[in-house]
Amino acid sequence: MMNVRIRTFTLLCFVLILLMPWVFFVIAHFIDTRSFSLSQANGYTVQMIGAIAGLLLSFFIIGVQMRRLLLKPLEGMSLASRQIAEGDLDVYIPLSRISEIAEVREGFEAMVTGLQKSHRKQMELENNRRFVIAAVAHDLRTPLFALRGYLDGLEQGIARSPEQAAKYVSVCKEKSAQLDRLVEDLFTFTKMEYVEGNLSSETVDLHGVLQRSVDSLRPLAQKKNITIVSEDAGTEHCIIHGDAHLLERAMNNLMDNAVRHTPDDGKIIVRCYRDEQKLIFSVTDSGVGFSEEDLPHVFEPLYRGEQSRNRATGGSGLGLTISQTIVRRHGGELEASNHPRGGALLEGWLPIHSFNHEARVDR
Template identity: 25%
Template structure:
């Protein structure tokens, strides 16, 4: 009882009332009735004020602090609210807020560490798988040759070509990893120039025409010949973005399918849409296709080729241009990948030419 707010209030109220009564008893005009009334009033007022003060400003806040500390000790931070507490005259409320803020920060740090740990586990598993395939293939071809097949000229050339192809795949994977890492760390700088986006797409289509013709995939390019499609960006990296997206549209299309590319000018932007009528992407995979090594169909890894880093690189390049890649897809009907770049208007282009 003495440790509670009521017990402390009772003791302090009695002490105050006794002091008031003792003081009144020293006065000549005081009567026993007056002293008794003063004792009762001072006791009641003191008890109420002290009890309310201790209960709401001290004991309740101490209880909240203990409860918060218990959650921290048990590592149960999921129920801690990050809402800022209302202002209070209690000095303990500030301590409670500080502890609460610390607990929230710790929870966010723990969540980030857990997320990073999960990402590292997935990344190590993915990179191990991606590196294992070309290395094991190359080892198999070379050991077969060393075991005697090297004497057969026809077998020797066939196995050497296959080993070289596996090593080329390994080199592409390492190069893409280095590129992605350099982009994330800010080592690679963007070189901005004015160029015609339509010409870049024409170059990519010309490069991929042979691959598309093997599967009889038709690539169509729609744009308004009367409009300008000059943008201000890093030409080489935007070329890689278009190359990757159009290559994927061909690769994941069905035989005799169609890839439709369109350019549209808006107020201050040029929008690029790349549509295919291939297999499409399931909804549960749409949010993850821009992650490293994530593939919609794991069984198609080596059949379709690629390093699994193309879309991750595309995402980082466009984010570096303060743009975003968006995708919409329907399973069995195809996908549409879209992004936009700033449009350089004719007046601005003339000024840039004069400055140059």
């Protein structure tokens, strides 16, 4: 059945009010006289009763239809609005064949759908927030307890020789660095997930960003005798527009992940080259790679595999999540896979042209 406009419904009601009394008048006259000729009637009492009955019937039909098509949907929207005000988003609004009411109903349903999506997103954010707090609190305990234990050992003189004292100090520095990395990752993750704004736009040499990341992690790589090979198509081809600070943080996380999961005497290959309107970059390590169970969850916050790529490597579980978020904010994408020759492959791309400036993360 097609919808009708309110003016059409009003016109139909007016026609019905005019037509029904006359129809009933004619029917009553025919019943009384067995003829449609009005001149044969001695009186019009029966006919007038029929006309009044037709008028009353028309009012009844119009009232029923107004109740069904106008009043009931409006009452439903009123009840739904009170339910929404009380926090109940599971509402139902009756259908209406009146176009204006149907349009309002569609708008109301769109609003309810938007509220439901917003509520679900808010619940997800709240659950993530609780999960992050609980997980970070758990991760903070281990290095804190170790740091306290070694500091107590130094204070109580357990480390009697200079070599033991140096070892205790070295462990304390390592644990403090782990705490610093965890807190910094948590801070960056919080900014990327919950702070809205525009990313700053500046000319960025991605090759230089990757080289600085390599240089900053080279001392750690040298301790494990890891070889880092940088392959690129020249710095002139690796220029983009973006937030240099955040991009450097993203690349640092990728390099840090590769160094931590590459075994001694391993190799890391860093690539950066241009492909049409995209800038492709990748980091490949010679570790055991990701397991099939881990791959779908690599970029989930605080997810760490239970076997080769786990908490023992010292990661916070936020590094890859932060990197993917930063790359996506710049209009690109970051994906994880295993290289055909073995090892983990983290590959992404960034658009050559400037990105959408609607989501800024203030530093």
